Amino acid sequence: MKASIVLLPGDGIGPEIVREAWRTLEAVAARFGHVFTMEERPIGGGAIDAFGDPLPQSTLDACRDADAILLGAVGGPKWDDPNAKTRPEAGLLSIRKELGLFANLRPITTHRQLVAASPLRPDIIDGVDILFFRELTGGIYFGKSERSDDGLTASSTMTYSTPEIERIVRLAADAARGRRGKLTSVDKANVLEVSRHWRRVAADVVSTDYPDLDYEVVLVDAMAMHLLSRPRDFDVVVTGNMFGDILTDEASMLPGSLGMLPSASLGSDGPGLYEPIHGSAPDIAGKNVANPLATILAAAMALRHSLNLEIEASTVETAVDQVLDDGLRTGDIAAGGPTVSTSEMGDAVARYVAGT
Ligand code: IPM
Ligand code: MG
Numbered sequence: 104m105k106a107s108i109v110l111l112p113g114d115g116i117g118p119e120i121v122r123e124a125w126r127t128l129e130a131v132a133a134r135f136g137h138v139f140t141m142e143e144r145p146i147g148g149g150a151i152d153a154f155g156d157p158l159p160q161s162t163l164d165a166c167r168d169a170d171a172i173l174l175g176a177v178g179g180p181k182w183d184d185p186n187a188k189t190r191p192e193a194g195l196l197s198i199r200k201e202l203g204l205f206a207n208l209r210p211i212t213t214h215r216q217l218v219a220a221s222p223l224r225p226d227i228i229d230g231v232d233i234l235f236f237r238e239l240t241g242g243i244y245f246g247k248s249e250r251s252d253d254g255l256t257a258s259s260t261m262t263y264s265t266p267e268i269e270r271i272v273r274l275a276a277d278a279a280r281g282r283r284g285k286l287t288s289v290d291k292a293n294v295l296e297v298s299r300h301w302r303r304v305a306a307d308v309v310s311t312d313y314p315d316l317d318y319e320v321v322l323v324d325a326m327a328m329h330l331l332s333r334p335r336d337f338d339v340v341v342t343g344n345m346f347g348d349i350l351t352d353e354a355s356m357l358p359g360s361l362g363m364l365p366s367a368s369l370g371s372d373g374p375g376l377y378e379p380i381h382g383s384a385p386d387i388a389g390k391n392v393a394n395p396l397a398t399i400l401a402a403a404m405a406l407r408h409s410l411n412l413e414i415e416a417s418t419v420e421t422a423v424d425q426v427l428d429d430g431l432r433t434g435d436i437a438a439g440g441p442t443v444s445t446s447e448m449g450d451a452v453a454r455y456v457a458g459t
Pocket of ligand 1 (some may be wrong): 192195196350
């Protein structure tokens with residue numbers, strides 16, 4: 104097949120890790136006889152420096168025309184001035200909104216080879232397999248937001264409409280059906296009106312169309328606790344934008360490192376956006392030490408969800424498993440043992456994908 108993939112390396116370690124994912128995709132194309140056209144476009148801090156805009160129009164246009172988008176990370180101390188006109192993160196938020204990517208899938212699975220790298224006990228994390236559905240284009244990230252004229256007060260508003268809740272709950276419920284049949288909705292309905300609305304709408308969707316699911320609701324503070332005490336009890340979790348942001352960073356510690364976790368952002372049609380969960384890690388940028396596996400696994404999600412190439416996707420995932428079996432570890436997952444560089448890790452994955 105022919106597919107066009109836009110690469111958005113971004114800032115910090117972004118270019119290094121996207122380069123390794125690109126090599127993985129080249130290896131997939133060579134082995135399975137596909138033609139992937141991959142072009143790079145600016146986003147984030149680098150785009151602010153070059154164009155004064157964290158999401159230049161030309162980047163957005165290229166993304167709209169693509170079959171899939173692979174992003175590294177955006178942001179860094181250079182662009183952190185709170186009084187700056189714009190920020191790298193604004194590029195990420197705009198691309199999500201512009202492309203209607205309302206569903207952020209964040210799978211949290213532990214790799215048995217890495218249980219020692221987690222700060223949690225092996226008996227708690229062994230076998231964890233959670234799929235988060237974080238709503239991505241609504242809630243407090245996009246609600247009315249203002250600062251008073253005297254500069255003494257500011258507010259950001261959390262808003263959700265019925266259709267916004269319905270569509271994300273449906274996607275999550277469909278996914279739960281294909282997995283272990285359990286769906287957990289997370290809110291703060293004991294305090295927030297917007298959460299009471301979320302809870303009512305979610306319950307309606309599930310009771311009407313998904314009565315077969317094992318459905319529960321959990322308050323976000325309790326969820327923060329359960330994720331550490333009994334993470335194996337969760338299958339598919341659906342929640343709003345900010346709760347999902349926080350809970351998935353917390354959950355990312357279950358497998359031991361943020362460096363292992365991919366995510367997919369999908370809309371009702373058009374290209375999906377694939378990226379690692381972690382950020383731009385400016386402290387280690389340019390040193391060839393970052394873990395490229397999350398981005399490589401994000402490329403696997405792109406193969407699966409946007410290009411419909413299931414065998415190719417699992418080939419990449421198996422290759423990642425094989426390099427871990429071989430004992431290859433970047434610094435974040437080495438638990439003090441010997442380490443390999445970003446490019447050595449990428450080489451090893453590409454070799455397994457190529458079958459050589
Ligand atoms: C994430 C990030 C972003 C978010 C930031 C960089 C805007 O933390 O993707 O989780 O809050 O959504
Ligand atoms: Mg986050």
